[in-house]
Amino acid sequence: xxxxxxxxxxxxxxxxxxxxxxxxxxxxxxxxxxxxxxxxxxxxxxxxxxxxxxxxxxxxxxxxxxxxxxxxxxxxxxxxxxxxxxxxxxxxxxxxxxxxxxxxxxxxxxxxxxxxxxxxxxxxxxxxxxxxxxxxxxxxxxxxxxxxxxxxxxxxxxxxxxxxxxxxxxxxxxxxxxxx
Amino acid sequence: xxxxxxxxxxxxxxxxxxxxxxxxxxxxxxxxxxxxxxxxxxxxxxxxxxxxxxxxxxxxxxxxxxxxxxxxxxxxxxxxxxxxxxxxxxxxxxxxxxxxxxxxxxxxxxxxxxxxxxxxxxxxxxxxxxxxxxxxxxxxxxxxxxxxxxxxxxxxxxxxxxxxxxxxxxxxxxxxxxxx
Numbered sequence: 001x002x003x004x005x006x007x008x009x010x011x012x013x014x015x016x017x018x019x020x021x022x023x024x025x026x027x028x029x030x031x032x033x034x035x036x037x038x039x040x041x042x043x044x045x046x047x048x049x050x051x052x053x054x055x056x057x058x059x060x061x062x063x064x065x066x067x068x069x070x071x072x073x074x075x076x077x078x079x080x081x082x083x084x085x086x087x088x089x090x091x092x093x094x095x096x097x098x099x100x101x102x103x104x105x106x107x108x109x110x111x112x113x114x115x116x117x118x119x120x121x122x123x124x125x126x127x128x129x130x131x132x133x134x135x136x137x138x139x140x141x142x143x144x145x146x147x148x149x150x151x152x153x154x155x156x157x158x159x160x161x162x163x164x165x166x167x168x169x170x171x172x173x174x175x176x177x178x179x180x
Numbered sequence: 181x182x183x184x185x186x187x188x189x190x191x192x193x194x195x196x197x198x199x200x201x202x203x204x205x206x207x208x209x210x211x212x213x214x215x216x217x218x219x220x221x222x223x224x225x226x227x228x229x230x231x232x233x234x235x236x237x238x239x240x241x242x243x244x245x246x247x248x249x250x251x252x253x254x255x256x257x258x259x260x261x262x263x264x265x266x267x268x269x270x271x272x273x274x275x276x277x278x279x280x281x282x283x284x285x286x287x288x289x290x291x292x293x294x295x296x297x298x299x300x301x302x303x304x305x306x307x308x309x310x311x312x313x314x315x316x317x318x319x320x321x322x323x324x325x326x327x328x329x330x331x332x333x334x335x336x337x338x339x340x341x342x343x344x345x346x347x348x349x350x351x352x353x354x355x356x357x358x359x360x
Contacts, residue, residue, distance in 0.1 A: 003184065003185050005183050005184070005185045005214075006181075006182060006183070007182070007183070008188050010188070036255055038220055038253050038254075038255055040292060072215070072217055073217060073292075074202055074218075075218055075290040076290055077218075080285075081287075089201075099350075105257075105258035105260075107256050107258050107261075110256055170279075170350055172260070172279070172280050
């Protein structure tokens with residue numbers, strides 16, 4: 001942020017306001033506080049029979065790697081609507097949601113993933129504009145070394161472990177930065 | 181938003197970009213897209229023995245009405261950290277979280293509430309700067325007609341119903357606008 005979106009001033013300063021616990025971007029001219037908050041990424045772990053639907057990314061970051069259909073929740077929608085919309089946009093798949101499955105905070109990039117379990121009524125899907133390829137994977141076929149994000153690895157691991165035990169819990173957790 | 185925060189231009193237009201499904205605030209001069217996304221409100225339904233902790237709001241909106249301790253999640257924290265921080269800030273209470281209890285979307289104001297169940301180790305609390313008063317309520321004492329927000333009413337109703345049945349589920353749902 002270079003300019004104050006309220007008054008156009010360039011006097012934006014990181015400021016610790018009285019009684020506040022973190023510093024904010026504050027306009028020194030008009031006083032507007034520019035709050036910045038985490039974004040929600042909503043998506044779906046969708047299955048057809050015993051196979052899981054994954055999309056190969058046609059966009060950066062992680063172009064060419066496989067991911068669960070998911071993306072930024074929009075204003076004026078619910079978490080379920082966001083998950084269904086993203087699944088349709090990225091995989092052209094219509095799914096029925098089975099419940100919230102994972103709430104994973106990623107503090108270092110200020111994102112919270114809300115991933116639902118869902119199922120396809122028919123094995124019908126196709127790559128949307130942000131996907132190179134969409135396909136179903138049996139557990140033994142999951143491209144573990146070509147998954148786009150740690151949250152995808154974690155959620156798929158939880159899913160197959162839960163499925164083996166016959167019970168799907170809710171997984172609330174955090175994703176730490178990957179050591180380089 | 182009056183001015184582009186990137187280049188300072190006043191040429192901000194609601195624009196439907198190619199391939200996008202909603203219109204965005206786009207700077208007609210520098211092309212910056214100013215995305216706007218829902219905010220997370222994290223908080224806690226904290227109990228001491230059979231009593232629930234509520235805070236009477238010292239701020240607008242709903243000054244003077246009772247609420248669960250909750251507030252906007254900050255960048256660089258987890259959902260649990262946000263819930264614990266808000267509970268401490270508003271009720272000066274240290275709680276142990278028992279799990280995520282409610283994920284309530286409020287599409288008309290673009291908020292998602294993430295409320296955890298928690299318990300106080302000791303009945304120690306006090307109003308923080310944003311609270312007039314903090315106290316514990318037995319179920320029969322809940323000030324149903326003086327609660328601040330529909331999401332608080334809904335979550336407390338779920339809680340007492342679940343408690344009567346001896347099982348706490350996860351409540352994922354939506355809050356619709358209140359008819360006037």
